[in-house]
Amino acid sequence: LGQLGGKDAITELNRLYKREGQVAERRQLAWALARAGDRSKMPAAVKFGKQQLEQSNGTNGLNSLGIDYLYAHDWDGARLTFRRMMWSDPAAQFATYNLACVEGLKGRVDEAWRLLSRSIRENPQYWIGNWRHVQSDPDLASLRKDPRYLKMVERLRLQSELGIHAGG
Numbered sequence: 001l002g003q004l005g006g007k008d009a010i011t012e013l014n015r016l017y018k019r020e021g022q023v024a025e026r027r028q029l030a031w032a033l034a035r036a037g038d039r040s041k042m043p044a045a046v047k048f049g050k051q052q053l054e055q056s057n058g059t060n061g062l063n064s065l066g067i068d069y070l071y072a073h074d075w076d077g078a079r080l081t082f083r084r085m086m087w088s089d090p091a092a093q094f095a096t097y098n099l100a101c102v103e104g105l106k107g108r109v110d111e112a113w114r115l116l117s118r119s120i121r122e123n124p125q126y127w128i129g130n131w132r133h134v135q136s137d138p139d140l141a142s143l144r145k146d147p148r149y150l151k152m153v154e155r156l157r158l159q160s161e162l163g164i165h166a167g168g
Helices: 006-019 024-036 040-055 057-072 075-088 095-107 109-122 124-129 131-136 138-143 147-166
Strands: none
Touching: 006 131, 024 057, 040 057, 057 075, 057 095, 075 095, 075 109, 075 131, 095 109, 109 124, 109 138, 109 147, 124 131, 124 147, 131 147
């Protein structure tokens, strides 16, 4: 799909979605379709996420359901689900980051910044090694011009480089 763009990608993803029998794989394709601009499969993904959560109720299930809501542009559902994840497991690595993404998508720069800072402070080793994700995540585009954000990304990049050089 990397060679396809626009309508071609959506057509191919829809073809794969119709052919795929496993619900979990269809959910992944629904996410890909939503990223490509077609959210028509997201109600089914949210329904599956809710059913899956009833069975497991773990942080992975909450994270996936939150992402379902995110791709469906159900901001309140995403916000509530990620907050529930933070409440049920304060050490859940992606809850705070994903909530920062929701706030960033809604243009709430100060709240997104606060949550992103918290996520990096709570999981520094992960984010130092994955600083490029923080830098390029489209969900955080509203923070790109904020000096605090630019300084944080630069600090993560430098720490990552120092870690790589210090390790050999």
